[in-house]
Amino acid sequence: MTPCLRYGYEEITVSHFGSYSDDFYVNMHLNTEMELPSNRDTVLHFFEQLQKYYPTMRNFYGRERGEYVLEEDKDLGYYRWATVEPKRVSSGYVNPAELQVAIDQCLNILDLVPHTLSMSPLDCESLNIMYGFDYTYRGNQNEVVAETLGLPPAFAKLNELPEASLLCQEPNVQFSLDSDCRTQVRIGVETRTTAYHIRNGEFPEEQLSVYLTVRRYGSLDPGETYVSAIQQLAETCQSLMESYLIENILLPLKQRISIQ
Numbered sequence: 364m365t366p367c368l369r370y371g372y373e374e375i376t377v378s379h380f381g382s383y384s385d386d387f388y389v390n391m392h393l394n395t396e397m398e399l400p401s402n403r404d405t406v407l408h409f410f411e412q413l414q415k416y417y418p419t420m421r422n423f424y425g426r427e428r429g430e431y432v433l434e435e436d437k438d439l440g441y442y443r444w445a446t447v448e449p450k451r452v453s454s455g456y457v458n459p460a461e462l463q464v465a466i467d468q469c470l471n472i473l474d475l476v477p478h479t480l481s482m483s484p485l486d487c488e489s490l491n492i493m494y495g496f497d498y499t500y501r502g503n504q505n506e507v508v509a510e511t512l513g514l515p516p517a518f519a520k521l522n523e524l525p526e527a528s529l530l531c532q533e534p535n536v537q538f539s540l541d542s543d544c545r546t547q548v549r550i551g552v553e554t555r556t557t558a559y560h561i562r563n564g565e566f567p568e569e570q571l572s573v574y575l576t577v578r579r580y581g582s583l584d585p586g587e588t589y590v591s592a593i594q595q596l597a598e599t600c601q602s603l604m605e606s607y608l609i610e611n612i613l614l615p616l617k618q619r620i621s622i623q
Contacts, residue, residue, distance in 0.1 A: 388456060393453070398450055399450065406447055492577055505530065549578070
């Protein structure tokens, strides 16, 4: 069994959210104020410790601008990945069997970073967790979003103009959860339909995406850890999923796309 960390926090009990879309993924990003150690021994030590948790993460390679990646094979359609960049540590799990497995991965990585990458609680520019949902759709995705989620009343009449074609409909809302705006939530929709597709009437099979991101800014509070911070963000994501996102965005989009 894969080791995981609990730290006394209430375990997230939702089994998974993958049934609401074609693909579901959980991404975590920790951005730092100072550059992270980039020497060979430090980077390899971090990934070696991570691999002890997840032995199937064996594909290691470097990208431009000092980014290093460790990931699983992608052939099965579900896989883990992690990266170390000059000022960011990231990880993700695409199509996890259960949500908690993806959260555990975030906990394990954030438990490693203080001692493997010399990361202080002070050196946090921002920390976020994102739930992503992809729908495979061939057609004008902007029209699908407008039909399903609607247009703002002040703009709805514009869609009735003669020969009008909606070129972009990507609703995006961002709001704060505290008075000093340290913890923020973003809910956004991203379409891949372009003017070229509409002009030629040829729509490739592309992904229509919905993103729920909860982000906090600034150094950690006294006594707080990266593990406890991400756990709180994940619990906020779960609450927003259950109280809003599933019923008002994910299920309507799934139902609309299924009748294509």
